[in-house]
Amino acid sequence: MTLVAFQPTSKGAPSRRGVKPRREGGIASYFFVAGYTVLLVAFGIFPTCYAIYLAFTNDRGQFAGVNQFSKVARDYRFLPAFENIAVYLVMWLVLLVVMTVLAAVALRSWVRPGMSSLLRFLFYLPGALAGVASVLVWLFMLDPDVSPAGKLLRALGDNSFAATLNPSHLPVIFVLIAFWTGAGGWIVVMYGALNNIPDEVLEAARMDGAGRWQTARQIQIPMIRKWITYMSILAFAAGTQLFIEPQLLQTASLGRVSSTWSPNQLAYVYAFQQGDFNGAAAISIFLLVLGLACAGVLVTRSALFKLEDQ
Amino acid sequence: MKAFRSPNRNAGARPARAIAVLVVVALALAGCASAKQSTSSAGAGAFKPVTQDASAKITVWTDSTRLPEVQQYQKLHPSAKLNIVTYDGGADGSTYLQSKIQLFDRAGKGWPDVVFGSPTDVTWASQPTNPSAVPFAAPLDESLVPKATLDNFAKGSLSPCQYNGHTYCMRNDIAQVVLWYNKTLLDGWGYQVPTTWPEYQALGLKIAKEHPGYLVGAVGDTNSQESYFWSSQCPAFQLTDPTTLRVNLQDPRCTRTASLLDSLISAKAVSTQGFFSQGFAKDSASKVAMAYGPSWYGQYLFNAAFKTPAGQIAAAAPLTWPGDSSPATGNVGGGLWMISSHSANLKAATDVVTWLTTSDANQGSAPTYPAYGPAAKTWLANPVNKKYFATDISSVFQQAANEVWTGWSNTKFSDATAWSSIVLPGLTSGKSLTSLLPSWQKAISNEAKVNGYKVTNQ
Numbered sequence: 001m002t003l004v005a006f007q008p009t010s011k012g013a014p015s016r017r018g019v020k021p022r023r024e025g026g027i028a029s030y031f032f033v034a035g036y037t038v039l040l041v042a043f044g045i046f047p048t049c050y051a052i053y054l055a056f057t058n059d060r061g062q063f064a065g066v067n068q069f070s071k072v073a074r075d076y077r078f079l080p081a082f083e084n085i086a087v088y089l090v091m092w093l094v095l096l097v098v099m100t101v102l103a104a105v106a107l108r109s110w111v112r113p114g115m116s117s118l119l120r121f122l123f124y125l126p127g128a129l130a131g132v133a134s135v136l137v138w139l140f141m142l143d144p145d146v147s148p149a150g151k152l153l154r155a156l157g158d159n160s161f162a163a164t165l166n167p168s169h170l171p172v173i174f175v176l177i178a179f180w181t182g183a184g185g186w187i188v189v190m191y192g193a194l195n196n197i198p199d200e201v202l203e204a205a206r207m208d209g210a211g212r213w214q215t216a217r218q219i220q221i222p223m224i225r226k227w228i229t230y231m232s233i234l235a236f237a238a239g240t241q242l243f244i245e246p247q248l249l250q251t252a253s254l255g256r257v258s259s260t261w262s263p264n265q266l267a268y269v270y271a272f273q274q275g276d277f278n279g280a281a282a283i284s285i286f287l288l289v290l291g292l293a294c295a296g297v298l299v300t301r302s303a304l305f306k307l308e309d310q
Numbered sequence: 311m312k313a314f315r316s317p318n319r320n321a322g323a324r325p326a327r328a329i330a331v332l333v334v335v336a337l338a339l340a341g342c343a344s345a346k347q348s349t350s351s352a353g354a355g356a357f358k359p360v361t362q363d364a365s366a367k368i369t370v371w372t373d374s375t376r377l378p379e380v381q382q383y384q385k386l387h388p389s390a391k392l393n394i395v396t397y398d399g400g401a402d403g404s405t406y407l408q409s410k411i412q413l414f415d416r417a418g419k420g421w422p423d424v425v426f427g428s429p430t431d432v433t434w435a436s437q438p439t440n441p442s443a444v445p446f447a448a449p450l451d452e453s454l455v456p457k458a459t460l461d462n463f464a465k466g467s468l469s470p471c472q473y474n475g476h477t478y479c480m481r482n483d484i485a486q487v488v489l490w491y492n493k494t495l496l497d498g499w500g501y502q503v504p505t506t507w508p509e510y511q512a513l514g515l516k517i518a519k520e521h522p523g524y525l526v527g528a529v530g531d532t533n534s535q536e537s538y539f540w541s542s543q544c545p546a547f548q549l550t551d552p553t554t555l556r557v558n559l560q561d562p563r564c565t566r567t568a569s570l571l572d573s574l575i576s577a578k579a580v581s582t583q584g585f586f587s588q589g590f591a592k593d594s595a596s597k598v599a600m601a602y603g604p605s606w607y608g609q610y611l612f613n614a615a616f617k618t619p620a621g622q623i624a625a626a627a628p629l630t631w632p633g634d635s636s637p638a639t640g641n642v643g644g645g646l647w648m649i650s651s652h653s654a655n656l657k658a659a660t661d662v663v664t665w666l667t668t669s670d671a672n673q674g675s676a677p678t679y680p681a682y683g684p685a686a687k688t689w690l691a692n693p694v695n696k697k698y699f700a701t702d703i704s705s706v707f708q709q710a711a712n713e714v715w716t717g718w719s720n721t722k723f724s725d726a727t728a729w730s731s732i733v734l735p736g737l738t739s740g741k742s743l744t745s746l747l748p749s750w751q752k753a754i755s756n757e758a759k760v761n762g763y764k765v766t767n768q
Contacts, residue, residue: 058343059440065342076756145589161588162530162738251404254532254584255730256738272409273723274760275439276347277416 048288054281068282072270077260078283085262088171089239092178096235097228100183104190105216109202120191123184134181135248142173165253170261174245182238186231193227194220229302237291243268263287347762348441357449359656366655367391368423370662371407373399376426376482376645379672383665390658399645400428405724407431415443423653424662426482426645429470433722435648436473448651449476454660459668464711467681470720471646479646480667483678485604486628486710487537487640490612493624493700495524495599507542507629510600511570517599518579526600529571529743530734531584532726533642537603540640540718541628542567546754549719555763559751566631568743575743582737591615602629604642605679605707613698624701628710638715644681679707686711722761728753 058064072078103123107116126134140146143161144153158164165173197220205215221228246261247268260266263283271280299305372380374396384392398404407427414420415438427435435447450471451460460468460477464484471479489510491503499521504510514526528534539546544564548556558564574580583590585601595616601607608625612618628639647663649656666672673685675694680686689695690704718725732753736746755765 058345059348060343062343064345067342067345071345075760077760143588145592160583160738162583162734165735166739167735254587255726256734258731259727272412273405274347275412278345 051281051284051288054278055285058278059276064278068278069286072266072279072282072286075266077258077266077269078263080258081260081263081266084171085240085242088174088242088262089236091171091175092239093232093235095175095179096183096186097232099179100186100190100231101221101224101228103183103187104194105220107187107191108194109215109220110212120184120188123187125184126180127182127184129181131181131244132248135177135245138173138177138180139248139252162253162256165249165256167258170246170249170257173249174242177245178239178242182235186235189231190224190227193224197223225302226304229298229304233295233298236294240264240287240291357452357651359448360652360654362656363654364657365391366658367393368653368655368658368662369393369395371395371397371422371425373397373401373426373645375399375677376666379666379676380662382672383662386671387661387665390662392662395422399426400431401643408434411435411446412439415439415446421446421650421652423650423655423659425648425650427479427648428643428645428724429720430722430724432470432473432479432646432648433720436476436478444651445478446650446652447478447648448653448656449478450480450649450660450663451477454649454656455480455664459664462668462683464681464683464686466714466716467644467711469716479648480663481681482645482647482667483606483676484681484711484714485606485642485644485678486707486714487541487602487604487642488703488706488710489626489629490601490603490607491624491626492599492618492622494622503626504629505627507566507570507631510602510629511574514574514579514600515577518574518577521599522578524579524597524599525581525594526574526579527571527602528581528583528585528590529575529737530582531586532730532734533604534584535725535729535733536640536642536718538567538571538640539564540715541602541638542631543634543638543715543717545717546751547719547721547725548717549721549763550766553762553764554766555719555721555755555758556766556768557751557754557758558767559747563631564747565744568747572742572744575737582734585611586615591617604640605710606643606677608699608703609677620698621700623699625699625703625706627706628713637713639710639713640718641714644678679711721758721763723757725754728757 055068056064058068107119111119129137141149142153142164144150144158144164145161147153153164158166158169201219201223202215205219210218241264242262243264246257246265247259250257250259250261250265260269263286267280267283267287270276270283368391370380370392372394376399377394377396380392380394384390384394398406400407407425408431411421411434425431432447436445438445448454451457455477460480463481467481467484468477468479471477471481489504496503499517501513501516502509504513510526517524517526527538529538535546542563544567545556545558545561546564550556571580575582581590581594583594585598585603585607595618598612598616598618601611603611605625608623612623613620628637630637647667649659649663653659667680668682668685670685670688673680673682674688674692676685676689680689686708690707696703728750733743733746733750736749737743751767755767758765
C-alpha cells in the first residue's frame with residue numbers, strides 16, 4: 001500500500017545533506033502510476049469536483065454562493081450529527097493510537113516470537129470480515145438475549161437490545177466496533193514499523209541501561225512517529241465518514257438509532273429522501289475540509305513528508 | 311495578524327483593500343441564487359404515457375409477504391412476462407423505494423413497472439422528485455382503472471392514494487385497529503372484555519395486581535403510536551391543508567392516552583418493549599392477555615409470531631372514550647400497489663395490480679383484510695380466515711374498518727421516525743410518555759419543516 005512509499009526514507013538511505021534526492025525512473029515510473037491515476041481521476045477527483053460544483057449551485061443549476069452551506073448548517077440535525085461524530089472521533093483516535101502502539105511494542109519486544117505471530121494473526125482476523133459482516137456480528141454481541149457477553153450487558157443494566165442501544169451508549173458502541181475491526185490491521189502495520197528500527201539501536205539502548213519502558217518511550221515510539229501520524233490521518237478521515245455502522249444499527253433497531261446520527265448519514269438523507277443533492281454535497285464539503293485541515297496540521301507538525309533524516 | 315502589529319508603510323492602503331474585498335464578496339453573495347429546493351408545480355400537465363409496447367416485460371417489486379401472490383398471478387397467467395423482485399416493501403419507515411426512485415429519476419431509466427409500498431410512499435410518488443422529473447406513480451383514474459372499480463374500495467381506504475384530484479394507487483389491505491384479547495385467559499379469570507378506555511385501564515391495573523407478569527399491551531413497536539394515539543384522535547399528524555401540518559401533542563386527546571399508558575406502564579401491565587422486538591415472543595408471548603392493534607395482529611402476531619394455539623384469541627370492537635361524539639380507531643400500515651408512469655406496458659401493469667387488489671381469487675385468501683369491498687366480503691366468508699379465532703371476527707372487523715379516524719394524515723415523512731428515535735429510547739430509559747410528549751412534538755415539527763410543511767402547534 002501507500003506505506004511502501006515511506007520505507008526507503010526511514011530506512012535512512014545515505015542521503016547527501018543539502019542536495020535534493022535524485023529521483024530516477026524515467027518513463028517506467030509514469031507507467032507505474034498511470035493505472036492508479038486513471039482510477040483516482042475517475043473515482044476521486046472527478047466526484048470531488050462534481051460535489052464542489054453541486055455545493056455552490058442549486059437544483060436549477062444557478063450559482064448559490066454559500067447558501068447551500070448555511071442552509072445545511074442551520075438544519076436541526078446538523079449540529080447533533082457533528083457532535084456525535086466529534087465524541088466518537090476523540091474516543092476512537094485516543095484508543096486506537098494508545099492501544100495499537102502499546103500492542104505493537106509488546107508484540108515486538110516483550111512477547112516470544114511464536115506467541116507474537118499467533119497474536120498478530122488473531123488481532124488481524126476480525127479485520128478480514130467485510131464492514132457489513134462485522135456489524136452483523138455486533139448486532140448479536142449487543143443483544144443480551146443472544147450475546148455471549150449477555151451477562152456482562154445485563155450487569156451493566158442493559159436488559160434488552162433496545163436498552164443497549166440507548167443514545168448515550170452509541171459512541172462507545174461504534175468505537176468498539178471500529179476498534180475490533182480496524183485495530184488488528186494497524187497493529188500489524190505498527191509491528192512492521194518497529195521492525196524497521198535497526199537492532200543495533202535497541203542493542204545500544206540496552207547497553208546504556210534502558211529498561212523495556214524506557215526503550216519503548218525513548219527509542220521505539222519516537223522512531224515510528226511518522227507511522228503513528230499516518231495512522232491518525234487515515235483513521236480520522238475514515239472516522240468522519242462513519243456510515244455503515246449507524247445505518248445498519250438504525251435498521252436493526254427498527255429506527256431507535258437516528259437515521260441522521262452521523263454527518264454522512266445526514267448527507268445520505270438529504271440526497272435520497274429529500275432529493276436535495278446540492279445540500280448533500282455541501283455536507284460532504286464540510287467533511288472534506290475537516291479531513292484536509294486535520295491532515296494538514298498533522299503533516300506539517302510531524303514533518304511527515306520530509307525526505308531527509310534530521 | 312502581522313498587518314496590525316507593524317506600523318506599515320502602506321497602512322492606509324490595507325483597509326481600502328479589505329473594504330474592496332468585502333464589497334466584492336457582498337456583491338457576489340447578493341447575486342447568489344437561493345439554496346431552496348424548487349417546488350414543482352404540482353401535477354403540472356396531464357399524464358403522458360411513454361410509447362407503449364404490449365409485449366414488454368414488466369418488473370414487479372413486492373415485499374416478501376406479497377411474493378406468493380405475485381407468483382400465483384404468474385402461474386394463472388402463463389403468458390404474462392413478469393420480472394419479480396423482492397424488497398422490504400417500505401416497512402418500519404424504510405426509505406429504500408424512495409432512494410431508488412430518486413436515483414432512477416436522475417439516471418432517467420431503471421424504474422420498476424409495479425411496486426408494493428406504504429401509504430407514505432404515495433405522498434412523494436405522486437409528485438415529481440425534481441423539476442425535470444415526472445411523478446413516479448401513474449394516475450390510475452385517468453384511463454387505466456374504471457371508476458366503478460375504484461368506487462368499490464372501502465370508505466376512505468383510497469384517501470392515502472389521492473392527491474390533487476387523482477388516484478395514484480390501489481390499496482391492498484386496511485389495518486383497522488381493534489382490541490385483541492386472549493379469551494381463554496380472560497374467561498378463566500372471570501373478567502369482562504372492556505369496551506371503553508377507562509375500563510381497559512381498570513382491567514389492566516387489576517390484571518397487574520392479581521396476575522403479575524401478564525400484559526394488556528405494548529408500546530415499544532415502531533407503529534404503537536398508530537394503535538394508541540391515532541385511535542384517540544390525537545392531532546399529531548394533521549394536515550389542515552396540503553402544506554400545513556398541525557402537531558399539537560398537548561391536546562387533551564393526546565395527553566389522556568399518554569397518562570393512561572403511563573399508569574399501565576408503571577404497573578407493568580403495558581410493556582415498553584415492542585411485540586415485534588427481539589426476544590419478546592420467546593419471553594412473554596404466553597403472557598399477553600390483551601393487545602390493542604391492527605387487524606393483522608391476529609394472524610401475524612398471535613398465530614405466526616407468538617404461536618398461540620387456535621381457539622384462544624378473539625377480537626373486540628375499538629375502545630371508546632367517554633364524551634367522544636363518534637367512535638374512532640387507528641390504522642397500522644395497510645399496503646398498496648402503484649404503477650410507474652414510465653411503464654412501457656401500462657396495460658399489463660394495470661392487469662397485475664387489479665388482480666392483486668380486487669380479485670376474489672387473490673384477496674379472498676389474502677393474509678390481511680382486503681381494502682376492496684367485494685373482496686372483503688369474500689374474505690370474511692372464507693372459513694380459512696376465521697378458523698384460528700375463538701369468536702367470529704367479521705362484525706368487529708367491518709365495524710372498525712368504518713371507524714378509522716381520518717385526522718391522522720399521510721405525510722411525506724413516516725410517522726414512525728420520530729416515535730422510534732425519540733420516544734422509544736426515552737421509554738426504555740424509564741421516562742414517562744407524558745414527559746416525552748414535548749420532545750416528540752418538537753421532533754415531528756422539525757421533520758415536517760425540512761420536508762417543506764408549515765407547522766402549527768396550536
